Amino acid sequence: MVEAKTILVTGGCGFIGSNFIHYMLGKYPSYRIINLDKLTYCGNLDNLCEVVQQPNCTFVKGDIADRERVRGILHDERVGVIINFAAESHVDRSIEDPDLFLRTNILGTQVLLEGAREAKIPLFIQISTDEVYGSLGTKGFFTEATPLKPNSPYAASKAAADLMVRAYAKTYGLASIITRCSNNYGPYQFPEKLIPLMISNAVEDRELPIYGDGLNVRDWIYVGDHCQALDVILHRGKSGEMYNIGGASERTNLQVVRTILESLGKPESLIRFVKDRPGHDRRYAMDFSKLKQELDWQPLMTFEQGIQQTITWYVEHRDWWQRIKTGEYREYYERMYGNR
Numbered sequence: 001m002v003e004a005k006t007i008l009v010t011g012g013c014g015f016i017g018s019n020f021i022h023y024m025l026g027k028y029p030s031y032r033i034i035n036l037d038k039l040t041y042c043g044n045l046d047n048l049c050e051v052v053q054q055p056n057c058t059f060v061k062g063d064i065a066d067r068e069r070v071r072g073i074l075h076d077e078r079v080g081v082i083i084n085f086a087a088e089s090h091v092d093r094s095i096e097d098p099d100l101f102l103r104t105n106i107l108g109t110q111v112l113l114e115g116a117r118e119a120k121i122p123l124f125i126q127i128s129t130d131e132v133y134g135s136l137g138t139k140g141f142f143t144e145a146t147p148l149k150p151n152s153p154y155a156a157s158k159a160a161a162d163l164m165v166r167a168y169a170k171t172y173g174l175a176s177i178i179t180r181c182s183n184n185y186g187p188y189q190f191p192e193k194l195i196p197l198m199i200s201n202a203v204e205d206r207e208l209p210i211y212g213d214g215l216n217v218r219d220w221i222y223v224g225d226h227c228q229a230l231d232v233i234l235h236r237g238k239s240g241e242m243y244n245i246g247g248a249s250e251r252t253n254l255q256v257v258r259t260i261l262e263s264l265g266k267p268e269s270l271i272r273f274v275k276d277r278p279g280h281d282r283r284y285a286m287d288f289s290k291l292k293q294e295l296d297w298q299p300l301m302t303f304e305q306g307i308q309q310t311i312t313w314y315v316e317h318r319d320w321w322q323r324i325k326t327g328e329y330r331e332y333y334e335r336m337y338g339n340r
């Protein structure tokens with residue numbers, strides 16, 4: 001158990017990282033968060049506008065693969081735990097251009113691990129993904145013992161990072177935990193991922209591109225439930241362990257898209273079946289019984305509730321995603337935050 005008063009969150013301007021910061025500062029007002037983020041195309045300080053001015057929430061613009069930057073932060077601050085969300089996270093981009101995925105997801109993680117080792121940080125939490133396990137057939141679930149069989153450059157880079165975390169734990173005794181979560185959805189998700197892309201396209205009466213036959217299955221978890229699982233793991237998780245986190249909500253992509261169209265009152269004629277993604281994993285499904293049994297966590301949000309809340313959020317925050325979709329937000333950053 002770790003006294004996590006000061007947390008170094010990396011990638012806190014992205015989708016899950018920003019939700020996590022909101023969650024933690026809301027629940028633990030006495031905690032301090034240092035948010036190290038490079039502000040890549042999907043890092044958005046707007047995601048944190050309610051908390052970015054709070055004295056216990058510090059933003060540092062920087063790269064997790066920058067040794068001096070990481071060393072500087074860990075030297076100056078008394079960090080109780082590092083939670084590494086920072087990553088290149090989109091499978092399609094990893095297929096187009098894998099190089100950056102190796103640099104950020106593998107080398108970046110190793111730089112953080114090295115910094116943690118040098119500064120004797122009490123706990124390192126690596127935010128990983130179910131995609132490291134590869135693809136399932138129609139039956140079965142991923143457990144923590146499932147062999148790693150990543151199929152995309154993204155998944156391979158995340159699997160490599162997990163192995164590096166393991167190596168630092170075994171070789172140097174670094175206290176660490178790896179979490180592997182299924183597909184998240186909710187507020188502040190960059191609209192290149194399935195759910196925000198489909199909601200925003202449907203709102204604008206644009207086509208909804210479905211890869212292949214649309215029967216690929218994902219296990220969807222509301223981002224708030226993921227944050228709550230991380231809270232539990234951070235405070236009560238056992239060092240050296242891995243924990244699967246899941247939403248218990250398997251849906252085909254076609255089911256997800258139809259739910260969105262129905263909720264928005266839009267016609268199914270907006271659906272376009274397009275060329276399949278190369279190496280497209282057929283099905284992900286999580287067995288998270290370890291987390292349930294050992295730490296008494298389970299997801300609270302049903303998919304039906306979560307998707308409705310999410311659709312409402314995107315409808316009410318049209319400015320947020322329209323700025324991103326038009327590329328206007330880059331100029332806005334420079335004006336608002338310069339080179340912070």
Ligand code: NAD
Pocket residue numbers: 010011012013014015016017036037038039040041042043044062063064065084085086087088089090104108127128129130158180181182183184185189190
């Ligand atoms: P995201 O793409 O929305 O955010 C990533 C954040 O990392 C951005 O703010 C970006 O600016 C920052 N970043 C990227 N490269 C960086 C670097 N070199 N240095 C510092 N910051 C950098 O991603 P997300 O969906 O919030 O995912 C967060 C983490 O959770 C990732 O590690 C991802 O692999 C993992 N994960 C995501 C999901 C999901 O469904 N989104 C599921 C399981 C696990």
Ligand code: TYD
Pocket residue numbers: 090091092183192193194195197209210211212216217218253277
């Ligand atoms: P995505 O949100 O990219 O997450 P991941 O690939 O990490 O699971 O995609 C979720 C599913 O939706 C996946 O099976 C690919 C599919 N998909 C489409 O059919 N069309 C799209 O435009 C996108 C982005 C994804």
